[in-house]
Amino acid sequence: MLNLDNINLYINDKVLFKGLNLTINEGEIHVLMGKNGIGKSSIAKTILGDQNYKVEGHIYYNGEDITNLNIYERSRRGIYTISQMPMEIEGVTNAEMLRTVISNRTTEPLNILKFNKELEIICASLELDKSFIHREINVGASGGEKKKVELMHMWMLKPSFIILDEIDSGLDVDAIKLVATSLKKYYEEYHPSILIITHSSTLIDTFSDYHVHLLDKEGIIMEGNQDLAHEILTKGYKNIIKNEHLL
Amino acid sequence: MNKILVSDIIDLNNDSYIINSKNNKIVLNILGNVKVYLINEVIDDITFDVKEKSNLDIYLFNKNVNNNLVINIKERNDSLVNLNFSIINNANRELIVNNDMIGNNSKSVIKGRIISNKDLIKVIINVNVFSNTLNNIALEDLKGINNGGFVQIEPNITCLTNDVSANHLTSIGNLNKDMVSYLMSKGLNEQNAKNLMLKGFIYSNMDEYIKNLGDE
Numbered sequence: 001m002l003n004l005d006n007i008n009l010y011i012n013d014k015v016l017f018k019g020l021n022l023t024i025n026e027g028e029i030h031v032l033m034g035k036n037g038i039g040k041s042s043i044a045k046t047i048l049g050d051q052n053y054k055v056e057g058h059i060y061y062n063g064e065d066i067t068n069l070n071i072y073e074r075s076r077r078g079i080y081t082i083s084q085m086p087m088e089i090e091g092v093t094n095a096e097m098l099r100t101v102i103s104n105r106t107t108e109p110l111n112i113l114k115f116n117k118e119l120e121i122i123c124a125s126l127e128l129d130k131s132f133i134h135r136e137i138n139v140g141a142s143g144g145e146k147k148k149v150e151l152m153h154m155w156m157l158k159p160s161f162i163i164l165d166e167i168d169s170g171l172d173v174d175a176i177k178l179v180a181t182s183l184k185k186y187y188e189e190y191h192p193s194i195l196i197i198t199h200s201s202t203l204i205d206t207f208s209d210y211h212v213h214l215l216d217k218e219g220i221i222m223e224g225n226q227d228l229a230h231e232i233l234t235k236g237y238k239n240i241i242k243n244e245h246l247l
Numbered sequence: 248m249n250k251i252l253v254s255d256i257i258d259l260n261n262d263s264y265i266i267n268s269k270n271n272k273i274v275l276n277i278l279g280n281v282k283v284y285l286i287n288e289v290i291d292d293i294t295f296d297v298k299e300k301s302n303l304d305i306y307l308f309n310k311n312v313n314n315n316l317v318i319n320i321k322e323r324n325d326s327l328v329n330l331n332f333s334i335i336n337n338a339n340r341e342l343i344v345n346n347d348m349i350g351n352n353s354k355s356v357i358k359g360r361i362i363s364n365k366d367l368i369k370v371i372i373n374v375n376v377f378s379n380t381l382n383n384i385a386l387e388d389l390k391g392i393n394n395g396g397f398v399q400i401e402p403n404i405t406c407l408t409n410d411v412s413a414n415h416l417t418s419i420g421n422l423n424k425d426m427v428s429y430l431m432s433k434g435l436n437e438q439n440a441k442n443l444m445l446k447g448f449i450y451s452n453m454d455e456y457i458k459n460l461g462d463e
Contacts, residue, residue: 048432050428051428070431070437071428071431071432072431072432072434072435072436072437072440075431075432075433075434076434080432081432086429087425087426087429089426089429089430089444089447090447090448090451091444091446091447091448091449091450091451092430092443092444092446092447093447096443096447097430097433097435097443098433100435100439100443101433101434101435104434104435104436104439105434136447153433157433157434
């Protein structure tokens with residue numbers, strides 16, 4: 001599904017990574033872990049198509065080279081991200097944005113009643129007041145509400161590859177649980193590939209099976225499964241990375 | 248909602264009005280709670296004389312109306328004025344607002360959203376709080392987007408008394424690239440993302456009546 005092939009990544013002419021490789025197959029869940037500032041979000045943004053990053057090498061999505069495609073073109077192919085700090089868009093409502101995106105995907109006229117009903121059902125499942133449907137995107141919303149709004153977008157847009165960039169940061173226990181439940185339900189229904197960037201086990205332990213990649217300055221230095229994630233979370237990045245370098 | 252044709256001077260009482268002007272210069276006397284809509288109206292000079300204990304909401308929406316406009320507002324005791332204006336233009340244009348607060352216990356809130364697609368839009372806001380007045384409030388919230396053209400805003404509040412609360416916020420910039428990218432990440436192409444943001448910006452201080460007209 002997604003393949004980062006020998007990627008050299010730069011920002012403002014500064015090298016972030018050399019020779020980075022990562023393969024995520026259809027329906028797989030991958031977790032990217034690493035110290036703060038090591039470049040996890042940069043990788044997420046690179047996959048999304050952020051033009052601030054210069055990429056050498058190739059990014060393939062479903063066999064297609066998407067290295068030179070912009071954010072919109074990648075989004076149209078099903079790549080979607082939820083970041084830890086979703087943008088606030090003054091003057092643009094959630095309904096208006098979603099209506100425009102969905103209308104642009106098809107030549108058939110949008111059934112507004114069905115569209116609104118679907119949004120109301122999604123809001124109810126996310127315990128999000130339905131007034132958010134016609135509210136400006138994330139404007140004045142709390143951290144927890146913003147994540148729920150992003151999940152509402154996800155359910156409506158039905159992406160096939162989802163990047164979750166520390167979406168559990170700043171959420172209380174109940175909110176993380178609700179977000180995790182919604183993601184699991186989406187996964188069971190649509191089987192997307194998911195790349196999770198996180199420092200905690202709450203979200204990832206919702207899923208029974210996942211791949212873990214430990215990122216350091218040299219790139220991905222360790223790979224494993226949930227056991228590695230729990231080892232990292234128990235021992236800390238410093239100890240794990242030190243031991244890895246001693247081997 | 249009343250649609251009225253105004254030739255020179257008229258009294259407006261406790262209702263909502265869509266103004267069509269017959270002349271280039273008109274005077275509206277405001278009594279009670281009044282809402283006034285000026286939608287793409289070609290006019291040079293309009294005066295609102297807001298009588299005591301009256302509330303006035305003005306919604307001025309101009310898209311590619313190229314004449315210069317002067318709005319004069321005279322506020323007397325215990326009055327409230329909300330001036331909301333949105334201008335989107337592709338040619339040179341000037342808007343001047345003179346809001347005189349000559350009484351006590353009054354409030355003036357001026358909110359403007361301006362997009363220049365070409366050339367210069369110049370907006371000058373003069374709120375004058377007169378001497379020997381008490382307990383007035385003056386607020387200005389003005390934002391402009393340079394979208395191929397330029398916006399210039401002069402926010403002036405002149406207070407000739409100590410008993411006044413005044414505040415202004417003014418910002419001019421380009422469309423926020425991160426916001427455009429965010430909308431593109433949802434599946435909008437760059438132009439659609441920009442259009443949606445510009446539309447949202449220009450209608451953000453308009454009421455449902457004008458927003459609905461925009462949707463049609």
